[in-house]
Amino acid sequence: MASAATFLEQLRQTRVWKSIFRRGPALTNRTRSLAVFGNLFLHFLPVKVREKSLRARATYYLGSFSFVLFLALTISGILLMFYYHPAVPQAYRDMKDLRFVVSNGVFLRNLHRLAAHLMVIAVFAHMFHVFYRGGYKPPHEFNWAVGVVLLLVTLFLSYTGYLLPWDQLAFWAITVGSNIISSMPVIGHRVRFLLLGGNLVGENALLRFYVLHCVVLPLAAVVLVGIHFWRVQKDGGLTVKEERERKE
Amino acid sequence: MSETEKPGSGPASPEPPKKEGLARRDFLNEVTLGALGVAGLGSAVVTYQYFTPNVLFEPPTRFRAGNPDQYPVGTVQFLQDQQVYIVRTEAGFYAVSAVCTHLGCITQWKPEDHFIECPCHGSKFQQDGTKVAGPAPRPLPHFSIGLTADGELVVDKLETIRAEQVLKV
Numbered sequence A: 001m002a003s004a005a006t007f008l009e010q011l012r013q014t015r016v017w018k019s020i021f022r023r024g025p026a027l028t029n030r031t032r033s034l035a036v037f038g039n040l041f042l043h044f045l046p047v048k049v050r051e052k053s054l055r056a057r058a059t060y061y062l063g064s065f066s067f068v069l070f071l072a073l074t075i076s077g078i079l080l081m082f083y084y085h086p087a088v089p090q091a092y093r094d095m096k097d098l099r100f101v102v103s104n105g106v107f108l109r110n111l112h113r114l115a116a117h118l119m120v121i122a123v124f125a126h127m128f129h130v131f132y133r134g135g136y137k138p139p140h141e142f143n144w145a146v147g148v149v150l151l152l153v154t155l156f157l158s159y160t161g162y163l164l165p166w167d168q169l170a171f172w173a174i175t176v177g178s179n180i181i182s183s184m185p186v187i188g189h190r191v192r193f194l195l196l197g198g199n200l201v202g203e204n205a206l207l208r209f210y211v212l213h214c215v216v217l218p219l220a221a222v223v224l225v226g227i228h229f230w231r232v233q234k235d236g237g238l239t240v241k242e243e244r245e246r247k248e
Numbered sequence B: 001m002s003e004t005e006k007p008g009s010g011p012a013s014p015e016p017p018k019k020e021g022l023a024r025r026d027f028l029n030e031v032t033l034g035a036l037g038v039a040g041l042g043s044a045v046v047t048y049q050y051f052t053p054n055v056l057f058e059p060p061t062r063f064r065a066g067n068p069d070q071y072p073v074g075t076v077q078f079l080q081d082q083q084v085y086i087v088r089t090e091a092g093f094y095a096v097s098a099v100c101t102h103l104g105c106i107t108q109w110k111p112e113d114h115f116i117e118c119p120c121h122g123s124k125f126q127q128d129g130t131k132v133a134g135p136a137p138r139p140l141p142h143f144s145i146g147l148t149a150d151g152e153l154v155v156d157k158l159e160t161i162r163a164e165q166v167l168k169v
Helices: A001-010 A015-020 A029-039 A060-082 A088-100 A107-133 A141-163 A167-183 A187-195 A203-234 B024-052
Strands: B062-064 B077-078 B084-088 B092-096 B109-110 B116-117 B131-133 B144-149 B153-161
Touching: A001 A015, A001 A107, A015 B084, A060 A203, A088 A107, A107 A141, A141 A167, A141 B062, A167 A203, A187 A203, B077 B109, B084 B116, B084 B153, B092 B153
Parallel strands: none
Antiparallel strands: B062 B153, B077 B084, B084 B092, B092 B144, B109 B116, B144 B153
């Protein structure tokens, strides 16, 4: 154990380590802060957090849970893309192949499917929790708005992913859903036509939903999640309930 | 260069002569922003056009429904590929859409109940498309129906007609 620690310490002193991380070992508060500031993946996180905002009751980790699910969905989704053709004769067969032929395909497909259901639940739970904590109040208004857009992105991801198995459930769900879109005043029919790439749910619709599901919406989600996390810190940390009972 | 053009010159220095119209920098800013605006608008229009397909590989909306003799009087027949009912009554023929006016599910003709029923949300229609029950906002539309020169039924789904219009053969 001790040798592992010394090995790590020696590693941190090497030129390669310093070249990658731009610093030596984080031994003082200043260098520990720099470790966070100087890292692309950590810089939007706070250097110091209040102890009470780390308690489970402060957030129930609902936002983190949503983010972890998003990561799991991204990874399992990329793996599923290796076997899936977004075209009309193949899509349904590929889905069936993933379930019955491909090694561990059924695991990945169900992981993706169940994580997607869970993410919608987690995002809603996060939203309700933030709302009841008053997390939409100043100075958090903008981040609340970003959160609302992220909820919509989550629902659109869920909706576009629903068509991809290309089974009866998918077909009729998107038929019904796109007819709901066309009941929008004035532009409804036009939006439906552009979204489906035609008048009915066909191969154009499948391809469009695939591109939205795998490229456009995930990219939007990544950018918005970045802003969302960064703003939590800039707006002064999480909205934590004041513990009145302690003062009394 | 005159003294007034130096940065940080105090208020005591004489004001530069006011020129008529825009300063060069403001003019260039406005021209650039205008050009970017025009280019942005243009790309929005072009992208919109790009996303609108010009050729659709969808079933034709005008189709032949076969010889009138194959529809006995008093029957409702569902054409699966076209999603249309061909109804023949004593009065004649009419073609009713099988697509529910609620959210676009395909309805089913139930001969035992004498109703057209939607499996999705329970809308019910009479065989002439009149709504009986359920959330559907409108009756099922009637499509234009006619005869070809060689005596076959022909239906055009792009043209809806009044429910009273019946093709007499």
